Amino acid sequence: MxxxxxxxxxxxxxxxxxxxxICACSTFKPGNPGPETxxxxxxxxxYSLGSFGELxxxxxxxxxxxxxxxxxxxxxxxxxxxxxxRPVSTAEALYGATLKSVGGFVERRVIENxxxxxxxxxxxxxxAAAEPMDAVAWERxxxxxxxxxxxxxxxxxxxxxxxxxxxxxxxxxxxxxSIDIRTYIYDNDDVGLDVxxxxxxxxxxxxxxxxxxxxxxxxxxxxDSQSMPEDTVLPSSISDYLTYESRIEFRKQSNPWFTGDHAxxxxxxxxxxxxxxxxxxxxxxxDWHDLxxxxxxxxxxxxxxxxDKNWARSGMFGDFGMMFESIKGYPRSTTPRGIPxxxxxxxxxxxxxxxxxxxxxxxxxxxxxxQNAYFSDDKILFELxxxxxxxxxxxVILGAENDSGIHDLSNQSSIDLMLEHGIRVYRYPGxxxxxxxxxxxxxxxxxANFDKLSLQIxxxxxxxxxxxxxVQRLVERVFLRDFQVAEELHQAPVLDxxxxxxxxIVDELF
Numbered sequence: 023m024x025x026x027x028x029x030x031x032x033x034x035x036x037x038x039x040x041x042x043x044i045c046a047c048s049t050f051k052p053g054n055p056g057p058e059t060x061x062x063x064x065x066x067x068x069y070s071l072g073s074f075g076e077l078x079x080x081x082x083x084x085x086x087x088x089x090x091x092x093x094x095x096x097x098x099x100x101x102x103x104x105x106x107x108r109p110v111s112t113a114e115a116l117y118g119a120t121l122k123s124v125g126g127f128v129e130r131r132v133i134e135n136x137x138x139x140x141x142x143x144x145x146x147x148x149x150a151a152a153e154p155m156d157a158v159a160w161e162r163x164x165x166x167x168x169x170x171x172x173x174x175x176x177x178x179x180x181x182x183x184x185x186x187x188x189x190x191x192x193x194x195x196x197x198x199x200s201i202d203i204r205t206y207i208y209d210n211d212d213v214g215l216d217v218x219x220x221x222x223x224x225x226x227x228x229x230x231x232x233x234x235x236x237x238x239x240x241x242x243x244x245x246d247s248q249s250m251p252e253d254t255v256l257p258s259s260i261s262d263y264l265t266y267e268s269r270i271e272f273r274k275q276s277n278p279w280f281t282g283d284h285a286x287x288x289x290x291x292x293x294x295x296x297x298x299x300x301x302x303x304x305x306x307x308x309d310w311h312d313l314x315x316x317x318x319x320x321x322x323x324x325x326x327x328x329x330d331k332n333w334a335r336s337g338m339f340g341d342f343g344m345m346f347e348s349i350k351g352y353p354r355s356t357t358p359r360g361i362p363x364x365x366x367x368x369x370x371x372x373x374x375x376x377x378x379x380x381x382x383x384x385x386x387x388x389x390x391x392x393q394n395a396y397f398s399d400d401k402i403l404f405e406l407x408x409x410x411x412x413x414x415x416x417x418v419i420l421g422a423e424n425d426s427g428i429h430d431l432s433n434q435s436s437i438d439l440m441l442e443h444g445i446r447v448y449r450y451p452g453x454x455x456x457x458x459x460x461x462x463x464x465x466x467x468x469x470a471n472f473d474k475l476s477l478q479i480x481x482x483x484x485x486x487x488x489x490x491x492x493v494q495r496l497v498e499r500v501f502l503r504d505f506q507v508a509e510e511l512h513q514a515p516v517l518d519x520x521x522x523x524x525x526x527i528v529d530e531l532f
Contacts, residue, residue, distance in 0.1 A: 096236045096237065096240055096274065096276070096277070099236070099276040100276060100277060100278065100279075100280075103276070104276050104278045104340075106340075107338065107339065107340030107341065107342070108276065108278060108335065108340040108341045109341060110341045111278045111335065111340070111341055112278040112279065114278075114370050114371060115278035115279035115280075115281045115370060116278070116279045117370075118281075118370030118371065118479070119279055119280075119281060119370065119479060122370075122474075122478045122479065126474060126478070129400070129401065130400045133400045133401065133404045134400065137404055138404060138407065138439075141407055141408075141411055141443060144411060146410070146411070146443065146444035147411060147412075147413045147444075148413065149413055149414075149415045150387070150388075150412070150413025150414070152387040152388055152413065152414075153387060153388070154386075154387055154388040154389075154462035154463050155385045155386060155387055155388075155461075155462045155463070155464075157462075157463050157464065157488040157490075160382075160385060160464060160488065161362070161364075161488055163381070163385075164364060164378060164381075164486070167374075167377055167378060167381055168364070168366065168374045168377070168378060170364070170365070170374075171364075172362040172363060172364040172487075173319075173320050173321035173324055173354075173355075173362075173363055173364070173365065174319055174320050174321060174355075174358040174359050174360050174361060174362055174363060175317050175318055175319025175320060175321040175322065175359065175360045175361070175363045176317065176318045176319050176359070176360035176361070177315055177316070177317050177360070177361065177363065177485070177487070177492055178315065178316040178317075179313065179314075179315060179495060179496060179499055179500070180296075180298070180313070180314040180315065180316055181312075181313055181499055181500060182311060182312060182313075183300065183306050183307035183308055183310070183312060184307075186296070186298075186300055186306075186312075186314045187213075187307050189296070189316055190217075190288065190296060191220060193288075193290045193294060193296070194217075194220050194221065194224060194290075195220075195224075196290070197224060197228050197290050197291055198228070198291055199228060199229065199291045199292075200228060200229045200230070200231075200289070200290070200291055200292065201221065201224065201228055201229070201230045201231075201288070201289070201290055202230075202231045202232075202233075202287075202288070202289040202326070202329050202333075203230075203231070203232045203233065203287075203288045203289075203302070204233045204283070204285055204286070204287045204288075204329050204332065204333075205232075205233075205234055205235075205285075205286050205287075205288075205301050205302055206234065206235045206238050206282070206283065206284045206285070206286060206301050206469075207234065207235070207238050207239065207301035207302065207303060208232065208234045208239065208260060208261075208301070208302045208303070209260070209301065209302060209303030209304065209305075210256050210257065210259070210260040211247060211250055211254070211256065211303055211304045212250055212251065212254045212256075212304060213302065213303055213304045213306075213307045213308070214260055214302050214303055214304075215256060215257070215260070215263070217302050218260060218263055218264050221264065221268075221270060222264065222268045222270065225268040225269045225270045226268075226269065229269070230268075230269065230270045230271065231270075231271045231272075231273075231333060232261075232264065232270060232271070232272045232273070233272075233273045233274075233275060233283075233329075233332065233333055233336060234261075234272075234273075234274055234275065235274075235275050235277070235282045235283045235284065236274040236275050236276055236277050236282075237277045237280065237282055238282060238284075239261075239274055247303070247304040247305050247308075247309055249304065249308060249309055250304055261274070273333065273336045273337065274336070275332065275335070275336045276336065281370065281479055281480060281481075282475070282479075282480045282481070283332065283480065283481040284469055284470070284475070284476060284480040284481060284482050285328075285468075285469050285481055285482055285483040286298060286299065286300060286301060286314075286469050287325055287328070287329060287483060289322065289325060289326055289329060292322065292323070292326045293318065293322060294316065294317070294318050294322065295316075295317045295318075295321075295322045295325045295326075296314055296315070296316055296317075297314065297315050297317060297325065297468060297469075297483060297485060298312070298313050298314030298315050298457070298467065298468060298469065299312050299313055299314065299455050299456060299457045299468070299469055300312050300313075300314050300455070305425075305453075305455075306455070309452075309453065310452070310453045310454065310455045311421075311450060311452065311453065311454040311455065311456060311504075312454075312455040312456055313456045313457070313458055313467065313500060315467070315468075315485065317363070317485075318360070319359040319360045319363075320354070320355035320357075320358070320359060321363045321365060321485075323352045323353050323354070323355070324352060324365050325365070325483075326352065327347075327351070327352035328365075328367075328483065330347050330352075331344050331347045331348055332344070332481070333347075334346065334347045361487060361489035361492055362487060362488065362489065363485055363486075363487050364485065364486040364487065365483065365484075365485060366378055366466065366468070366483070366484045366485070366486055367481070367482060367483055367484075368470060368476060368477060368478065368479075368480060368481060368482035369481050370478075370479060373477060373478050375466070375468075375470045375476075375477060375482055375484050376477040376478060378466065378486060379402070379459065379461075379466055380401060380402065380405055382459075382461035382462075382464055382466065383402070383405040383406060383408075383409050383461060384405060384408075384409075385461070385462075386409055386414050386461045386462050387412070387414065387462060388414065388415065388462045389414065389415045389416075389417075389460065389461075389462060390406065390409055390414055390415070390416045390417070390459070390460070390461055390462075391417050391419075391459065391460040391497065391501045392406075392417070392418045392419070392458075392459045392460075392472070393418070393419040393420075393450075393454060393456045393457070393458050393459070393500065393501065393504065394418075394419075394420070394456070394457050394458075394459075394471055394472045395420070395421055395424060395425075395429075395453065395454060395455050395456075395457075395471065396424075396426070396429050396433075396471040396472060396473045396476075396532070397418065397420060397433055397436050397471075397472045397473070398429070398432050398433070398436060398472065398473045398474070398525070398528045398532070399472050399473060399474065399477055402472055402477075403436060403439055403440070406418075406440065406445055407439070407440075407443045407445070410443055410444050410445050411443065411444075415446075416440075416444075416445045416446065417445070417446040417447075417448065417501075417505070418440060418445060418446070418447050418448070419447075419448045419449075419450050419454065419456075419501070419504050419505070419508055420433055420437070420447065420448070420449060420450065420454070421449070421450050421452065421453045421454040421455075422449045422450060422451050422452060422453075422509070423452050423453045424453065425453060428524045428527060428528060429473075429524075429528055429532065431520055431521050431524035431525070432521070432524045432525045432527075432528040434515045434517065434521050435517060435521050435522070435524075435525045437511065437514065437515055438514045438515055438517055441511065441512075441513075441514045442514065446510060447510070447511045448504070448505060448508035448509065448510050448511070449508055449509045449510075449511055450504055450507070450508045451507060451508065451509070454504070456500060456504075457469060457470055457471060457484075458496065458500060458501075460493060460496060460497055460501065463488055463490060463493055464486060464487070464488045464493070465486065465487055465488075465492070465493045465496050466484050466485070466486045467484060467485060467496070468482065468483050468484030468485055469482050469483055469484065470482040470484050473528065473532050474528075474532060475532050
């Protein structure tokens, strides 16, 4: 199941959350395995890790029961437990989400009715043969803009699921001490089951912690990829399957006021990290175009620190545990290894990814290449229009398919605006889930979409770097290749009331 369908499901949960909270205090006990034919022996209450029987109606009912139980537990966390053990996160979520929603609404109206109108009748200039922005000066500016300094590391690009999962499986097999997984979605499908079996087999000798977003997990496990073999039989609960008779620890992060954790990081022995756009599931392994990074070096310590803080936050001590982890800090290396790498994050209190990319668009003089599935932020669109009117070569790749119908309609409105102002738009065949951008000689890629949730609300992690060779590999392996296979659009889509309504909903909720 795709990310945006999870987000859409989250909005539906607003309607039923009160009733689920009642269930949380009574009938269901999340975490106890439910009976399931084949994968679960109902008579003994234990999972069978041998052959799987055929999925029948009773198994569907069991998955429904597991989902309701999980939803009840999550609602109980959000409404009862979070205000007690995560009071700072809860207050911050309410304040931040409300403030950004109101402020964003006003800003969008100004952009639409004032800012964009200055370009309405201006001719589109030719692409300027300008020198790119000064990378050294830009990195210094980022120090001030983000309040941080770059670390270092070695970075390998992993394009598409086959390349990434082969490296992931090898890393799991080679782990000597620990495996930590922080992902938005751990899907209950054949790929999720395959990864689970590999992790279970290692759990006797390696410490394994898995952390997922609670709301995304609730809805993601209910919808299966259409490409999954029909004879696949799955456990009613992938979290129960992972933890039953194993040493794996599994936590579902709570979602104060429906905020979430959209980051995707896997850490091996605190020495190697995988970071990017892929969750654990079939779509990312087989169906979609996507991108991950394999990273080694000093920056991994910072990524481990980010994991440990969120792991503590999702535990019984909540915000107090996270504050303790924050005070502990992490080891900082003074010896650079590899290339300079800058960790950028999104949280309710600090939208580094957003600020950095808006500033990069404003500084760009030569080229801007962006690929993303969810493209709805009005400020980003306005700054891209300004850049194109400066003579910058601005190109955007979107998917011909999208896992969200409402976001696909909203994307059409963005396409109309971009084509009107001379921005080149490409339609990648199928679904692209790549989240990457190049601004002259600086690249920014990771988990963040170009929408409100990723840029201002949810927790996200991207990496930024200016190393010329690494940026060029990204351009060649992703952008130049995708420009060739994608269809360039020359005619704006015909918009109707559906598109405008979808744009409004996406702007306000997603």
